[in-house]
Amino acid sequence: MAKIVIVGAGIGGIPMAYELKSLVGSEHEIILVSKGDKFNFVPSNPWVMVNWRTRQDVEFTITDYIEKAGIRFICTGVKKLHPKDNKLELFDDSEITYDYLVIATGPKLAFDEIEGMGPHLNSHSVCTVDHAEKASLAWNNLLQNPSPAIIGAAQGASCFGPAYETALIMDTDLRNYGIREQVPLTYITSEPYIGHLGLGGVGESQQLLEEEFKKRKINWITNAKITKITTEHVFVDEYSEEGAIKQTHTIASKFNMILPAFKGVDAFAGIDGLVNSRGFIIVDKHQANPTYPNIYALGVCIAIPPVEKTIVPTGAPKTGYMIESMVTAISHNIKARLDGEDQHTQATLNTVCFADFGDSGIAFVAIPQFKPRQYDWFYGGKLVHYAKVAFEKYFTYKVKHGVSEPFYEKFVMNALDIMKTKDDNDNK
Template sequence: MAEVVVIGAGLSGTLMAYELLPQLRKEDRLSVVSQGAVYHFVPSNPWVAVGWRKREEIEIDLADVMKRKGVRLLTQGARRVHPTENRVELGDGTSIDYDYLVVATGPELAFDEIPGLGPKGHTQSICHVDHATHAREAFEKLAANPGPVVIGAVQGASCFGPAYEFLFILETELRRRKLRDRVPMTFVTSEPYIGHLGLDGVGDTKGLLESEMREKHIKWITNARVDNVAPGLMSVEEFADDGTSRKAHELPFAYSMMLPAF
């Protein structure tokens, strides 16, 4: 009998468990360690942030799902891995032994790297459903009192697609509410060019995204470093390709969503 353990029950952890099941023998046991039993579908967070989905529509209780699959779900969370002992210390002080371990914990969101960044600061996030719910409340305040919007991804971010997705979702919802003309929009990104996506582009993403942003009257700043965020004001430094400072920007905003470094 082999003890197989997956730490993490988000998008990657649950899929990893499903992929492992057909490869295990009948006598093997698969355990998934998670923080709580509720799973939320991260790619739908941008919809929650503007009210296109309710929180409960993108959440599911893993307890019954894992039980039906024959997977042991441990909801205490993982505190520490002891690799020399093949042991995972759980959040409640108990432990689980393993023969094979998969770590699928997802990112640590580094809001603390930039003063004022994040839900505990002055910008919104769509990285977690809790953040998206908070972002929805902030969006409704924007709708009641329109003003400038700043969307993007800070230096060190490694996942840029959701920033573009949310940019266009937000723009669409503002048009639906007939507010777009009262909300100037700026996209701020550490990418060297629009559509880079951390991958040096995918096909013609540069041309496609620049065209869409021009058509929708969205300004952008690339090669950007966010220095700090104060209430309603973001300080951004724009750099040239050779690494020298090109321009400092003070961007006022009534609403901002910035992806952090992972």
């Protein structure tokens, strides 16, 4: 009997545990190790910031669900990996050995790379539910005391969809309260142009997002490097296409929601051959680490190069569809090895992302993520709102009921087909 340990019970880790369990049954032991006993549906965190969801809506205890599926659950968290000994050291100083390890720990948030940045200092985040809840207190204060606000994605950020989503739900919420005119909004981003999304653009993303921002009177600064954030101001260097500082900006703002760059988590940092210089896990085409082939990784914690070089550094987004396909690849590859066969399954690095604005939304689809693409499509409209809500409901159901089937292939692609047909009809 092999012992397979999965670290991280998030968007990638829980489906990983269920899919593997459905493939290997009770012949092999599966252990899920996370930091805490809760699951947070991260894509809904921006809604927590504007009070459209509560913490209880987007976070719940998972111990019973995981154990009911025949998977052992440990919520102590991993302090350090010792890959040469096939051993994990946990935060309570206990140890756990493994035959196969799957790392799905998501990101470490690199707030420390910009002076004054982070929820403990002068900017907010929606990357965790703790951050989103703290941001909602500041948001309520802004609603009481309207003043200019900033939304953005820092240099090195890769997660641009939620930055756009947050900008647009802020706009919608302020309109709902009738105070939009009193809260000038500025979007600051490392992207070279609006709608780049860390993907070199998707379909007509630049044109459509610029139009949306203009319509909603959201100002923007692109090619932006944030140099400092204080309680009253955000300091920004704006770069030219030639890579020189074109203009420096000092923008007055008391409410800042700025997505940071990501790094790999501390438990694996600095392990030679396992991680790159930013602590992301290096994987081959089978999602296995070349130095330690019994270690696999998926999700935001893996190393993927930027889609293209930009004047101010941007990263490639790692979103649900590709995470799901990494889960499937790892499940089949571990199963193949357990059966004495060669690994043969590869993940498809495709991007599908929904950003909801409450009254409308955008969906972008880049298949594959790297150009040239077979499918390069961007949609804006109310249907995205319903698709995003369905995504949240289905994923929650999946976690609670141990559903092992992939979600995107079966469900989201159908939703996208409906949207695309509507889009085509609208354009006739």
